Amino acid sequence: MFNQTDQMPVIRRIAIVGSGMAGLTAALLLREQHHEVTIFEKSRGPGGRMAAKRVKGGSVDIGAQYFTIRNPAFSAFLSRHAGDSFGPWSGRFGYQISSGQWEPFPQEARYVGVPRMTAITRGLSTAADVQAQTRIDSLVRHDRQWLMKDTEGESYGPFDAVIVTAPPAQARDLFSNSTLTALSDDIQDHVSHIQPCWATAVYFQQALEQPYDAMRCQNPVLEWIANNTSKPGRDDSGQWWVLHATPQWSREHENTSADKVSAAMVEAFQKVTGVSACPDEWISHRWLYAKSSSAEQPGFRWYDEHCIGLAGDWLSGGRVEGAFDSASGLVAHMLAD
Ligand SMILES: Cc1cc2nc3c(=O)[nH]c(=O)nc-3n(C[C@H](O)[C@H](O)[C@H](O)COP(=O)(O)OP(=O)(O)OC[C@H]3O[C@@H](n4cnc5c(N)ncnc54)[C@H](O)[C@@H]3O)c2cc1C
Structure with missing residues (x-):
């Protein structure tokens, strides 16, 4: 899936929605393979559910x-x-x-x-490009790539692939706003188990x-x-x-x-x-x-025809380590193709 030259993989631009453990894992593993990655995070800082209050x-x-x-x-x-x-x-x-x-x-x-x-997520995010306070509202097709549109109407990209690490209800809304009906239908069952x-x-x-x-x-x-x-x-x-x-x-x-x-x-x-x-x-x-509480734990999802991946704890055991397993499994799958 990632074009190779004899020397180096061609740098591909990847957008990630969410800067919890899954999003940061995916970003850092992809960067290790020389991909250009931007994380979009709706909150003020990274971390997601690995959260602390002052x-x-x-x-x-x-x-x-x-x-x-x-x-x-x-x-x-x-x-x-x-x-x-x-x-x-x-x-x-x-x-x-x-x-x-x-x-x-x-x-x-x-x-x-x-x-x-x-x-820990602050530590991980120092090597990642995190665009905070940016809630992605929809993905817009741009030739064979994706533009990320936020709730303020601002567009970012284009990107060759998108990884969504938001919890299932938010991922479902993002897909349905993007008329990716098959994808939102695919995770509907997970939404009901949150x-x-x-x-x-x-x-x-x-x-x-x-x-x-x-x-x-x-x-x-x-x-x-x-x-x-x-x-x-x-x-x-x-x-x-x-x-x-x-x-x-x-x-x-x-x-x-x-x-x-x-x-x-x-x-x-x-x-x-x-x-x-x-x-x-x-x-x-x-x-x-x-x-x-879903019994279905596929690890991650990859929709090849759209170049969109889904990762997060809810696909792999529901814990911090599950979020890592999910994102690292998805990245390994993307790099292997
Ligand atoms: C109360 C509680 C207790 C827990 N206790 C434990 C425990 O003891 N041990 C353990 O291992 N796990 C525990 N967990 C679970 C653990 O927190 C999660 O498994 C893990 O943090 C999930 O990481 P993630 O990256 O998959 O998702 P998240 O951390 O939820 O990250 C998703 C990110 O996506 C962002 N986002 C969502 N929609 C958008 C959008 N449209 N645009 C931009 N950004 C968006 C969110 O703001 C969030 O930062 C607990 C969770 C909770 C809530």
Whole structure:
């Protein structure tokens, strides 16, 4: 698919929508093969769901909590591009069984961005051309290439190929705005499997004593709580805890105010941990497209007749490492043809 001369691949221009782990992976792997790549990102900075919010004393990881590095190719990729922007989190992990008792999770190496989750995507993005605050609204055919049109009516390109790494609902909208009906139909089923998640971060001036730093809960409101301050490089005056609501509760409260949501989540936190103290500060964030529950995990999609690829966690296991696997699989496929 990429023309070759005897010496070097002909430089091809590729546009990527989204600068989360999938978009950055695709960009850096393609750049390693001398392709010219531009990433378009609707938010102010890179990272996507590897997100942190600024709070008193630093920041809290409001999206992805940690990631694994099981794939040796992911380890090699991070060594090449991420520098010292991440490190191991040796927090104590536990899960609650139906009786309400807690059990330790098996030991596994877990990693976080240092001093916040976004450090890693910031690190990766230094070698990528990221055009932030640019929401791509449609793709417009220009001879055999693509122009990227943003919501302000600005056009960019032309590009020889496009990789979309947005969550499925946003990818579907992009394709239907571009009259790529077959592509939007193709991912419709994935759209229906995306689950929301309410996240609330709470601050306690007085550190809490808990047997675990990260806990998977059996609770109708909360599925996960973690002591953000136990991660490396975080400010340790007081404690920030991150609470994630269950998909079902988040769906039922999709339109509830952040104040009411945080109050209900704090009450559930007190019940789960036995803590009676009230937090001194809190902040909530609603993720409309948090995780995928789809059983269909093709890894990636490549539409040869359009030169359009799709990558993202929702095509490959639904986690940070899945986003890497998806994007690296797509790039390998594109380069192999
Ligand atoms: C609450 C929560 C907790 C999680 N916990 C964990 C965890 O502990 N461990 C783990 O491994 N994973 C976790 N995850 C999942 C993890 O965050 C994702 O798997 C991973 O970050 C997905 O990366 P991605 O690049 O596929 O997508 P994203 O990070 O979503 O990146 C997509 C990017 O596309 C951009 N975009 C979308 N539409 C457009 C457009 N039209 N134009 C321009 N830009 C666009 C978005 O702004 C975004 O930056 C969690 C996720 C959430 C929400």
